[in-house]
Amino acid sequence: MTKKEFRNPEAVLDIHDKPGFFPWLGLSLQHLFTMFGATVLVPILVGLEPSIALFSSGIGTLLYILITKGKVPAYLGSSFAYITAMQSLMSTAGYPAVAQGIIYSGVVYLIVAVIISRVGSQWIDKILPPIVVGPVIMVIGLGLASTAAQNAMFSEGEYDAKFFMVALVTLGITIFFNMFLKGFMSLIPILLGIVGGYLFALAVGIVDLAPVLAAPWLAVPDFQLMFVDYQFEFSMAALVSMAPIAFVTMTEHMGHLMVLSKITKRDFFKEPGLQKTLFADGLSTIIGGLIGGPPTTSYGENIGVLAITKVHSVFVLGGAAALAICFSFVGKVSSLILSIPNPVIGGISFLLFGVIASSGLRILIDNKIDYDEKRNLVITAAILVVGIGGAYLKIGNFELTSMALATLIGIVLNLILPAKARSEVQ
Template sequence: MVKKEFRNPDALLDVNEKPKVGQGLLLALQHLFAMFGSTVLVPILVGLSPSIALLSSGVGTLVHMALTRFKIPAYLGSSFAYIATMQALMKADGYPAIAQGAIAAGIVYVIVALVVAKIGSGWVDKVLPPIVVGPVIIVIGLSLATTAANDAMLNNSKYDLKFFGIAIFTLAVTLFFQMFFKGFTALVSILLGIIFGYLLSCLVGIVDFTPVIKGAWFSWPALDLPGISYKIKFYPAAILTMAPIAFVTMSEHMGHIMVLNSLTKRNFFKNPGLHRTLMGDGLSTIIAGFIGGPPTTSYGENIGVLAMTKIHSVWVLASAAGLAIIFSFVGKVAALIDTIPMPVIGGISFLLFGTIASSGLKILVDNKIDFSKKRNMMIASVILVIGIGGTYLQIGSFQLTAVALCTIMGMLLNWILPKKAANEVSE
């Protein structure tokens, strides 16, 4: 007897379901626009080529999908965790040092993936129960709230009422199409919000089309290849500073997988396996290092799109990755997308990041977590304040980010605290 394949009843398009070609293209563009700002911002801050970041993002996503047997609807973009280290390395030794550090970080992922493949991932459910997972997912969403707010309000670090108006207009249009329309129009509400926000930005004169006019229709991304673009040299400092950061991004990656588990009603830690998703992320970062891009990681923006639209199809995410690769060779298109003003991205992010946080609340509700119990209250409280407050652990050049720190604290408290406080009345 053939076992019937599971289908998530909450999804409009489940993980392996294909959209129609035209619809799939628009849905893919929606994902591309959602991640574009952050993915190209990292190389801009570091001094790398945005087109390479776009290329490594697309290639890395497809590699991750292949390693995970096209079972996980995840998109990989440029990682923010390495920015400070990359900026320092760029000033000292240039991109070759960053490349070597990125490759080393990817190798750390691969090693951990091989260890997990050997020992299994049964421990994940024990160290990450709902009382830890729910608040961590809330943190993942709300820790990005300041980014969304700054994008919506600030013009060159100064408050701009015009920017704020565009952000609220973009948000309002997105909500309007999401709530008052049915069918495909509702599914592409994020894309429509971006388009209308962009048009308003053009009308008020904050869009600069100079890069589009000067951009070439076809241009090879500025690849930085070891042994071809530069001489191979050993950079121990780069390896020692970037490789440990992989453990930080691993915890964030696992947090994103937890969100996807909740959205898709699956357990990706078991199938296709945590070792496969870590391996895919590691190989993606290694490839980025070899071609001249920044390290990659899974993206909260795209998870927000999945949560809001209920379109969980890997075909849509793979198409977005394909478009990213194509656009990395089309200068004018990449430049056009790059002209999308930050308040437009900020307006959309209000909804996307909030949707991720709401997914964490849903986990707590679905699992009937009882907050009258002190143990649950203590664990959730510590995770939320450490994570949302931006508390981090700094030891030399190594930094444990707020998301990673609150996850570790949550796991430790879940392990250490007794089931019942000494002063609680027995039921």
Template sequence: MGVRTNIMAAKPDNHAIYDLHDKPPFLTWLGLSLQHLFSMFGATVLVPLLVGLNPGVALFTSGIGTLLHLLITRGKVPAYMGSSFAFIIPMASLMKTVGYPAVAQGIIAVGLVYLVVALIITVTGTGWLDTIFPPEVVGPIIMVIGLSLAGSAATSATMINGKYDWKVFVVALLTLLATVAFNMFLKGFLGLLPVLLGIVFGYLMALVFGLVDLSPVATAHWFQLPNYETFIGKNGFHFYPAAVLSMAPLALVTLSEHLGHLMVLSKITGHDFFVNPGLKRTLTGDGTASVVAGLVGGPAVTSYGENIGVMQLSRVYSVWVIGGAAFFAVIFSFVGKLSALISTIPGAVTGGVGFMLYGVIAAAGLQVLVDNKVDYSKKRNLMIAAPVLVIGIGNFHLQLSAQMDFSGVAIATLLGILLNLLLPKVAASDRH
């Protein structure tokens, strides 16, 4: 049983409150879109802050990239595109040594890799996916995508400025418990917004505990044009082959994330996105989003697990809601005080919510195994799942250079594929 059969096994009872093309009433739509915006905001602006890029541009390109992805996939995939963490090391290095034109060329090259792979899939089809991604591989990979982020959430939920702080722990725990309570006990309109309400509650608690610095809001302008840059330097165009060679291979990392996120989305929505609109369109959407980001000064983008977690919790899969979040991201990139206010949400709050969002992604992988009755009394299944889980969660990564670092998720994905292809169907000790 392959990816396609595995996904469709969950389709008969899609419990969506708003399915892919359902358009919620205006106020509901507004709240649901803001929920997605708040969930991805912290991670999306963190990447440019770590690298030395403009956060306003990153917010702008995440919104534009998402709208382009929706357009290219014909409004059939509810994926939000945010700043990718996979390219932080090479981008930071290039920013220090060369400047943004080199970074931009690397980001554009990453997008072009996606487009080339999409072209290959257009010619070869996607039948090979069923061979390399059976349920015994898909389930653990999806679990790894969620659980590999657990350490990041735990750090945000306990540390501030590199030091442990009990106040951060308390706020994160209260945020988590509030999100759980909102999800379980609210109904109607408010029942659709457990993550947004959890973030608001956590923010209020963070204010009480003195964890919020509002000075950026006071100093920000109401209207603030993002600092756009291009791949052409101040002294004219210069090609940076080292930038391309250091970043383009890392597209293999985000390609594996793309497949994993598409599996999760297909699983939780009951719609097989590998068939409709097809992998060639989803990859084209991702690639185009990164190319555009590189053209205007933003970081490379990728689909976001945080937003997938929000969909899993709210059971709202509407592309209208995702499009609304993208629209707000573009608008907020020009409103300095609003983007500054959202940027003051402390790690204690995002970490507390992250415990829930990343966990529901992992639970979706577990559900794949349950739905397909994957038998772990069989050694073959166990030998695939065990190393994939530990390598992915423990981030057993391959660093070939200061700029080229393949994450544990990428290594785990590749290992799962290889083990599935190379191991015999039945272990010698299981033969009778």
């Protein structure tokens, strides 16, 4: 007799629940719209082809789902952590060096995954207890708050009241749909919010449809294949500047895994295991480097969608990945999604990022963290201010991001601080 699979009673669709075709399509489109802007922005900033990034994100996500045996509902999109290093390599050594750097970063993931498979992951519970996990998850959400605000308010670096109005209307529409709709429509408030915000933005004249009209219906991405379009020549600069960043994005990876575990009421560090999720993430990044795409990482925006809708189905995430692959070959559809203005994304992000931060707060509440104890107060305070404040540590080309630095500080403080301050000991 097989053991009955756990089902999260709070989920509308749990991890292995498969929706009907049309609900499936709508739910997957919601995830596609949510991640699209950020995923294509990275290659635009670096000088890569956006359609390849869309294609590689879809392939990477499907591989991630396959390797983790369909147990983790995550979407992998373009990573922002590597932008500066990639821009530097692109200007000094060209794309072949960038591709190498991306592949080296993915290899670091694979090496760490193998090490964890050998030594186990029991150490995670010791270095990441609730007093560290809760504030770190809050940092993941609130650390992105400034990005949401900038998207909502600024047009070409200048404050724009019309932009902010569009963002607030988008936020209002999304909240209304989330709170007052029933049935299937209540499951796609993000998609409906984006569509409603887009139509409002179109009405006030901040949407440029010219690129959509000019785009071809079918356009095969200009893949850059190693050994086909260019030859491999070892680049030390690529290894030194890109590989160390993998340790930073691994912190982000674990943070997102913590949030997903909380939302879905699972422990993904134990099943399918951190070694499998890291291996899948690393392999996705390597594939991106081999075909001309950027490195990938799990997306907080899509985690926010999971939290708001309570639809945790991997089939929905897989559907979004399949749509991303298809749309990478359809020029007009890609251009239409790309034409969604920043304030619409900003308005949606106000809600998505806030929900992630709230998940961290809930961890602290559920575990009854006592803030009368100085230890807990100190750890939380340090994590929040360093992480949300944007403090970072930079040594040469290596940069420890604010989220990674805040996590590291939290881990160290948790390990070295005594259970009670001297003033609290009776």
